[in-house]
Amino acid sequence: MFTLETDLAHDAWKSILKQIMEYGEDVEDERNLHTKELLNVIVTILDPITSEPPEGYFSSPERYKKIEKQLLETENHVDGINYGKRIREHFGFKLGSDIYSVKIDQVESVVNRLRKCETSRRATITVFDPSIDQYMDNIPSMIMVDFKIRKNRLYTTAVWRSHDIYGSWIQNFYGVKGLSKYIADCLNIKLGPITVHSVSAHIYKTNYNDVENLFI
Template sequence: MITVKTAMAQDAWKTVIHHIMESGIDVEDEGNFITKELLNVVVTVEDPSNSKPPESYSWSGEKLKKYQKQFLDPENIGLPYTYGSRFREHFGLKVGRDTYRVRTDQVESVIKRLKENPTTRKAVMTSFDPSIDQYQDEVPSMILVDFKLRQNRLHTTAVWRSHDIYGEWIPNFFRLKGLSVYVADALGIKLGSITIHSVSAYIYKNNFKGALKIK
């Protein structure tokens, strides 16, 4: 297991890239792509509020702001899944195969739970649906988000089963930050640390040259 703790997200991203390029194992994935991979990479960003994308990074400005909202948007137009849909309307109490009596908004549910019991260990959301995802190719990469209220700060932990570190870690961090800010604002408290656990942390071969240039 690799553990990284930094103040800023951009520094954490660079550190993980260096670890993978130096110590990663070559793995050919299910799509026949060559990658370098490390298992169980855990990154904690202690100051997400002041974290910014690396300079010249492709995800920035309005594009990044739009991407941040995706965890909170329940609308899904014909896609196998979206995180906003999985978090806000996918799950619920079924009365038939495709008929719901109550749809569960997991975001509002964790806010309610944290308001009722600030020390709860049950403020957890999931995006993985075994009844669907065990039988299809397009499966959520980020499968769990956990919130803890400690010392009047909201601390967020998320688990990715599979994580493209070079191409996706930065945008994923910032949309997770957007979700965390939404929850923290609803609770009237400040944002704490954000921790990302990548069970499979990898870089695609076509990004090796770019990764080696990261300083």
């Protein structure tokens, strides 16, 4: 286990990468891809608002603006999974095995719960659907996001069952940041810390040199 609190997202990202490269175990996954892995990496970003993406890392600043909306919009796919649809249109009351009579917007549900009770511990969004995902090869990596109001700030915790730290952690953080900011704005409160829990935090062997070049 590795835990960390830091102000800015890109500092946290580099710290995780360094820990995995130094202390990660060699693990070969279901696709026969070689990785270094740490289990249960929990990082809290204390100042998500002023966090900026690492300069020159994959996407332009304009692209990150779109990434911040990807968990809110139902048209976007991330690694083959439509997270926005899972969050806003997937679950509901079933009429039959695959037919929903009412589709639940989990973002709206979270906002309504927290409006009714600021100390609620029930404002949680679920992404993993066992009725489908237990039988699929390509399943969501992010499985839940939880929200709490404490001291008039919104605290967010997001859990990944599997997290490609070099290739996806930064983008995923900004996706959660966008979702959290939207909910905080709906509630007219400040955005507080964002915690990212990566059950399997790993780096693919194909990215080892990329990671090492970050610290040259």
